[in-house]
Amino acid sequence: MKMRPKSEIGDVSVVLLGSFNPVIFSPAWFEHYEILSKKDTQDIKVTVIHPEVTEIQNEWIHLQVQPNRFYARISEPPYIRLCDFVVKTFRENLNHTPLAILGINRRVHFGTQSDADRDRIGRLLAPHDPWGKWGKLIGSGRDEKHGGMTSLTMQIRDFKDRKKGFINISIQPSTKVDAGIFMEVNDHYELTDTEDELGSDKIIDLLGEQFETSISRSEEIIDQIKELT
Numbered sequence: 242m243k244m245r246p247k248s249e250i251g252d253v254s255v256v257l258l259g260s261f262n263p264v265i266f267s268p269a270w271f272e273h274y275e276i277l278s279k280k281d282t283q284d285i286k287v288t289v290i291h292p293e294v295t296e297i298q299n300e301w302i303h304l305q306v307q308p309n310r311f312y313a314r315i316s317e318p319p320y321i322r323l324c325d326f327v328v329k330t331f332r333e334n335l336n337h338t339p340l341a342i343l344g345i346n347r348r349v350h351f352g353t354q355s356d357a358d359r360d361r362i363g364r365l366l367a368p369h370d371p372w373g374k375w376g377k378l379i380g381s382g383r384d385e386k387h388g389g390m391t392s393l394t395m396q397i398r399d400f401k402d403r404k405k406g407f408i409n410i411s412i413q414p415s416t417k418v419d420a421g422i423f424m425e426v427n428d429h430y431e432l433t434d435t436e437d438e439l440g441s442d443k444i445i446d447l448l449g450e451q452f453e454t455s456i457s458r459s460e461e462i463i464d465q466i467k468e469l470t
Contacts, residue, residue: 249350249351249352249417249418250350250417250418251347251348251349251350252316252348253314253315253320253323253345253346253347253348253456254314254323254344254345254348255311255312255313255324255327255346255452256310256311256312256342256344256346257310257311257331257340257342257344257444258309258310258311258342259309259338259339259441260308260309260338260339261307261308261309261310261311261338262292262308263291263292263307263308264290264291264292264295266290266295266297266304266306267287267290267297268282268285268287268297269282271330274334276329276330276334281299281301281302282299284299285298285299292308293308294306301315301317302315302322302326303315303316311327313326313327320456321452321453324448324449324452324453327445327448328449331441331445332441332442332445335441336441336442336445337440338440338441339441340441340443340444340445341431341432341444342430342431342432342444343430343431343444343447343448344427344428344430345430345451345452345455345459346425346426346427346428347425347426347456347459347463348423348425348426349423349424349425349463350415350417350422351415351421351422351424351463351467352415352418352419352420352421352422353420353421353422353470355420358420358470359414359420359421359422360389361469362422362466362469362470363390363414364389364390365469366393366412367393389414390413390414391413391414392411392412393412393413394409394410395409395410396408396409397410402451402454403431403447404433405430405431405432406428406429407429408427408458408462409425409426409427409429410424410425410426410462411424411425411426411427412424412466422466424462426458426459426463428451428455428458428459430444430447430451432444
């Protein structure tokens, strides 16, 4: 039996769109409100803290905040730590922050059996035949002249867990894993025009309710492609 490749490099991120004051998101602020421990803040590397952008990271979390965007990423499980971090930041300390959009994202680079195996999967997802004579050129050549699928995005919109939003599934060759595939699942939630957008409660409630389900669903989507290898 052919062994399925394991995910080799990956991460999970949460993106919030709203209105933020980047300069407050300092290590001292996170420690003061007990969102991060003293050990966590001692290990933090500060890239920049400025009214236009703050970027900090330690061994388990990477944070970037701009006036209209909050981005937090974690590369190692348990991924629920990321959800807890964001929920505690906003529900307990910044619940007045206007938030209207939430993204829960899973990214993975994983290997296939060979370059030929990766090409075969690319042809399954994006057949060359409909391109006629151009399809023959797409699949021809060797090494740097060898063509094929470079990027494909599919979208799902029919959901019962949100009034507005979508899932984008993107796939392309990996730049980090030999003969590898890169996949990103962007699980996107939006408040509707009739919902209150003056605070963070509705979006943070969605994050708390949907995070684990979203990650599980993303893994299932990614596994669907892994099973082709």
